[in-house]
Amino acid sequence: xxDFWKDNPRLGxxxxxxAGIMDETIRTDGFPLADAVSVLIDSKGKMLRPAFLLIGSxxxxxxxxxxxxxxxxxxxxxxxxxxxxxxxxxLIHDDVIDDAxxxxxxxxxxxxxxxxxxxxxxxxxxxxxxxxxxESSDPQxxxxxxxxxxxxxSAEIRQDLDKWSYSTSVRAYLxxxxxxxxxxxxxxxxxxxxxxKAPAKQTEHLRRAGYDIGMAFQIIDDIxxxxxxxxxxxxxxGKDLAEGLCTLPLIYALKEDEVGMRRLIAAxxxxxxxxxxxxxxxxxERCMELGAIESAKKEALRFTDRARSEILRLPKGPSRDDLxxxxxxxxxxxx
Amino acid sequence: xxDFWKDNPRLGxxxxxxAGIMDETIRTDGFPLADAVSVLIDSKGKMLRPAFLLIGSxxxxxxxxxxxxxxxxxxxxxxxxxxxxxxxxxLIHDDVIDDAxxxxxxxxxxxxxxxxxxxxxxxxxxxxxxxxxxESSDPQxxxxxxxxxxxxxSAEIRQDLDKWSYSTSVRAYLxxxxxxxxxxxxxxxxxxxxxxKAPAKQTEHLRRAGYDIGMAFQIIDDIxxxxxxxxxxxxxxGKDLAEGLCTLPLIYALKEDEVGMRRLIAAxxxxxxxxxxxxxxxxxERCMELGAIESAKKEALRFTDRARSEILRLPKGPSRDDLxxxxxxxxxxxx
Numbered sequence: 118x119x120d121f122w123k124d125n126p127r128l129g130x131x132x133x134x135x136a137g138i139m140d141e142t143i144r145t146d147g148f149p150l151a152d153a154v155s156v157l158i159d160s161k162g163k164m165l166r167p168a169f170l171l172i173g174s175x176x177x178x179x180x181x182x183x184x185x186x187x188x189x190x191x192x193x194x195x196x197x198x199x200x201x202x203x204x205x206x207x208l209i210h211d212d213v214i215d216d217a218x219x220x221x222x223x224x225x226x227x228x229x230x231x232x233x234x235x236x237x238x239x240x241x242x243x244x245x246x247x248x249x250x251x252e253s254s255d256p257q258x259x260x261x262x263x264x265x266x267x268x269x270x271s272a273e274i275r276q277d278l279d280k281w282s283y284s285t286s287v288r289a290y291l292x293x294x295x296x297x298x299x300x301x302x303x304x305x306x307x308x309x310x311x312x313x314k315a316p317a318k319q320t321e322h323l324r325r326a327g328y329d330i331g332m333a334f335q336i337i338d339d340i341x342x343x344x345x346x347x348x349x350x351x352x353x354x355g356k357d358l359a360e361g362l363c364t365l366p367l368i369y370a371l372k373e374d375e376v377g378m379r380r381l382i383a384a385x386x387x388x389x390x391x392x393x394x395x396x397x398x399x400x401x402e403r404c405m406e407l408g409a410i411e412s413a414k415k416e417a418l419r420f421t422d423r424a425r426s427e428i429l430r431l432p433k434g435p436s437r438d439d440l441x442x443x444x445x446x447x448x449x450x451x452x
Numbered sequence: 453x454x455d456f457w458k459d460n461p462r463l464g465x466x467x468x469x470x471a472g473i474m475d476e477t478i479r480t481d482g483f484p485l486a487d488a489v490s491v492l493i494d495s496k497g498k499m500l501r502p503a504f505l506l507i508g509s510x511x512x513x514x515x516x517x518x519x520x521x522x523x524x525x526x527x528x529x530x531x532x533x534x535x536x537x538x539x540x541x542x543l544i545h546d547d548v549i550d551d552a553x554x555x556x557x558x559x560x561x562x563x564x565x566x567x568x569x570x571x572x573x574x575x576x577x578x579x580x581x582x583x584x585x586x587e588s589s590d591p592q593x594x595x596x597x598x599x600x601x602x603x604x605x606s607a608e609i610r611q612d613l614d615k616w617s618y619s620t621s622v623r624a625y626l627x628x629x630x631x632x633x634x635x636x637x638x639x640x641x642x643x644x645x646x647x648x649k650a651p652a653k654q655t656e657h658l659r660r661a662g663y664d665i666g667m668a669f670q671i672i673d674d675i676x677x678x679x680x681x682x683x684x685x686x687x688x689x690g691k692d693l694a695e696g697l698c699t700l701p702l703i704y705a706l707k708e709d710e711v712g713m714r715r716l717i718a719a720x721x722x723x724x725x726x727x728x729x730x731x732x733x734x735x736x737e738r739c740m741e742l743g744a745i746e747s748a749k750k751e752a753l754r755f756t757d758r759a760r761s762e763i764l765r766l767p768k769g770p771s772r773d774d775l776x777x778x779x780x781x782x783x784x785x786x787x
Contacts, residue, residue, distance in 0.1 A: 146602060149609045210575065214568040233549040233612050236571065240545065240578065241605035247582050247598035256591055263582035267481060270576035274484045277568050 121163045128168055128439055135167045138198035142245050150238050156223055157205055166204055167197035168443060169305035173323050175436035177313025189313050196258060196312060199249035200305050203266065206242035209235055258308050265304045272296030280361035283382060285371045299331025322430045329424035333448050336417040339364035343401050343410050355397040358385060365416060370409035421448045456498045463503055463774055470502045473533035477580050485573050491558055492540055501539055502532035503778060504640035508658050510771035512648025524648050531593060531647060534584035535640050538601065541577035544570055593643050600639045607631030615696035618717060620706045634666025657765045664759035668783050671752040674699035678736050678745050690732040693720060700751060705744035756783045
């Protein structure tokens, strides 16, 4: 398990169970790449989505027999495994798409076994995720899951098709990251709550909290692409810019000085192919001068504050504390 | 619609409805590549899987109100669209894997929009297929669908990992093609029958018929890779051999003359990379001499005969005739 949970053993232990179900799942039906995919689970990420699902489920389960409660617990763990398997399958496909060599410090599946195996392994995990969802939940959960995946794929395609075209619409940007990042956070909290039959009002607070956390998280991620001084980078600075993506800081900068910014942007890929790193740095510098990064931080803070308020509307208790704890860990990054 | 159905307007009309639902599905949720994927549906293939599903459903629906029957009909059409969307999504991923330029005479999605878009479009269709399945059927259908997809992916990975290693096990070969081809034929007939609440005995005959048709179909397909004289090829002769696949004719040839055949096979890729087309031709010629292709034809005929018997066990009527008609069209290819 990653260090992320070391201060929260209560959640950490439940997530270890989820990881166990994931490992069991990939070892069924003679899946030929079980060992290779298992490595991805062992060297696991933060398992945020299953954590949200487990927390969501804590708000249900009022009265009911011990047997009924146990059944709900089992279903919730299986659904949590399903959302994380889905996440792993998208990572595998992402690595093929980006032709990445390493994932979580280990060689990626397609470098080990080839593109064909990696695409098919992603598809296989995808199917297993649906099997788990269809087996473990009322039909609602499986339907919601498949709809969210479609939305994520759609948002990713849209983002890719929009590369190198620079819109100044904050609304379009927010819509895009809502589909890309916030959707699965929202879904996880909501499906957990629904599976455990949480009251409708609490389910709604959880859903909104998931959305706000996801939005703030993605905006912060996009801001980190512009900030180099603090050494908290998970990826090289300017990577989004070099890929032709238009994120929130750039949108605010375009709003301040559209003509000047478009001139600077055009220099990033002057010949339509190679990237001029100096031009990338110039765009970042100008965004800072124009206060665009500060504006983006304000927007992130707006969602962070909204998330905090939604969380405070939930009933007091360890599960609310857990959700607040994750939100602060994710959103108080040193940017 | 392809010419395949022109002599069977009754099925052709129902499949046109299925194509309509598919087109509607890909135009939901602002999917950015709807037009491009729609071309794949318009220039459509034989739509065998949905045809099987529709035929399977004909064996149910005894008593019941007109309203209940209409609901079943709608669900069956939606499920038929789901299995074909699944098929289209695997075609899109296959084209990425094979780096194919054309599909059904049109440029492939990844040549038009890039690998990333094609992988994501396949994933999107995959999700939509599950949404349709989860919305339209009892949970059983969605579960069965996801399990079969996992089995297909697993079989494809296994086949790819086994490339350039030549087993002489007929059983392992049959197991492989059962997962790869027969599984979805079987599932389609079975899910259609279950959705329409067909009697268990008829569902079992349908399931078996689907399996036998699928097995015969794949063996014939593998034989066609060895036969050049008749001009009915859908792909260049020897393509499987040049890719390192070990199919039934080769297995029979290895059983007859393992040492000699292994020497010939080794010459296909003498340096481990480039393919020697002359060596491919020599392998084919020797397989013919050894009677291996005739043996494979006998095995195909065994499954064809079994399929015919299973079909004859179904109640007489236009739906049984339809199934028999498809089986003969598929399995009486001029090989």
